Amino acid sequence: MPKISLELLDEFLKHYALEAPFIYPNSDENNNNVSVSSTIFEQHESHQKNTCKILGSYASDFIQHANQRFTNGEISPPITLRTVQAIYTYFDQLNIDLIGNLNGNAYEKQRAKEWNTYWHNVVAEFQREGKKFNQEELTKVKNDILTAYRQKIITMCNFHPKGQESDEMDEMRAQEYLLSINQLYDSLTAYEAYDFILKKLINDFENDLWLDVQSLSRLLNTTNHSDYVKKFDEMISRKTVEFLGSTALNRIFSEVTNDKEFLKQLPLLLEKGEKLKHFITHFPDKEKRDKLLTASIYEIFNGEQNEFNHAIQNKYFNMIQNLMETN
Numbered sequence: 001m002p003k004i005s006l007e008l009l010d011e012f013l014k015h016y017a018l019e020a021p022f023i024y025p026n027s028d029e030n031n032n033n034v035s036v037s038s039t040i041f042e043q044h045e046s047h048q049k050n051t052c053k054i055l056g057s058y059a060s061d062f063i064q065h066a067n068q069r070f071t072n073g074e075i076s077p078p079i080t081l082r083t084v085q086a087i088y089t090y091f092d093q094l095n096i097d098l099i100g101n102l103n104g105n106a107y108e109k110q111r112a113k114e115w116n117t118y119w120h121n122v123v124a125e126f127q128r129e130g131k132k133f134n135q136e137e138l139t140k141v142k143n144d145i146l147t148a149y150r151q152k153i154i155t156m157c158n159f160h161p162k163g164q165e166s167d168e169m170d171e172m173r174a175q176e177y178l179l180s181i182n183q184l185y186d187s188l189t190a191y192e193a194y195d196f197i198l199k200k201l202i203n204d205f206e207n208d209l210w211l212d213v214q215s216l217s218r219l220l221n222t223t224n225h226s227d228y229v230k231k232f233d234e235m236i237s238r239k240t241v242e243f244l245g246s247t248a249l250n251r252i253f254s255e256v257t258n259d260k261e262f263l264k265q266l267p268l269l270l271e272k273g274e275k276l277k278h279f280i281t282h283f284p285d286k287e288k289r290d291k292l293l294t295a296s297i298y299e300i301f302n303g304e305q306n307e308f309n310h311a312i313q314n315k316y317f318n319m320i321q322n323l324m325e326t327n
Helices: 006-019 036-041 045-054 057-064 066-071 081-099 106-128 135-155 168-185 190-221 225-236 239-244 246-257 260-272 274-281 286-302 310-324
Strands: none
Touching: 057 066, 057 081, 057 135, 081 106, 081 135, 081 168, 081 190, 135 168, 168 190, 168 239, 190 225, 190 239, 190 246, 190 260, 225 246, 225 260, 225 274, 239 246, 246 260, 246 274, 260 274, 260 286, 260 310, 274 286, 274 310, 286 310
16 A cells, blocks of 8 residues: 655645635635644534535535434444445545536536546646656545545534534544544445444453453442442443444343342442443343343342341332333
């Protein structure tokens, strides 16, 4: 794989920013010292509304419908082949905003002519300066420009609907999910990208899970319920859990509930941990959930060295019974 220096890529991108300023609407054409990183990747929220009007039509559409498509699961985690294929389709369209399509509609054909003219002229200009490139190097530069453009569009989006409580981490994770696919778009097919990301997520998740389970087990053995639910909250909030979805949740349920101490102390844990309670209550496999809760009821009344008095037993029985009745 040929290597293009950052300085040289900088030159290409600055040159293109001057030729097609709608791509970098916040750039200063008179300031040759402006960093490409600031030109491409920094986007001020106050300018988003105006810049959407001068971006390509597909980019404007992507930005305007980002939260809707993210909310309905079309482009959001958990990762699936179908989701990656949908994202690839939108990336195909974003590319057309820059390089056009000679077989497309009038707008796409016009963009293709403009791109081809620009590309011919800029390569000729660099060659006159004594800089020579082979075809593979030029292809990489072209792909880097396209990758940078797609990245810019992603960072301009709001992926959570207005009025919905969402902290900065939610937006960062949404961007990270799409940006990870963006980095693979030029070199891998949709299936290859899905397979690559899935394997990496599973590997990272399993490594974290092993350590998490050890920590949770130690906390159960010391009946440290407050720290247990904090650790559980940390585990369930990892991005790998969000990106893997049910695959991760099933593994967590299996590992966490396999600890005998968990059954004995479950009522006390449910009292202290809202995320743990939500996790158990809404676990999709009702048969597994009810089996767990039934075993917990047994421990409340018949467990070895049972320390619950009659009033506490009834309290915990009613709590577990209510969870079992949840659909």
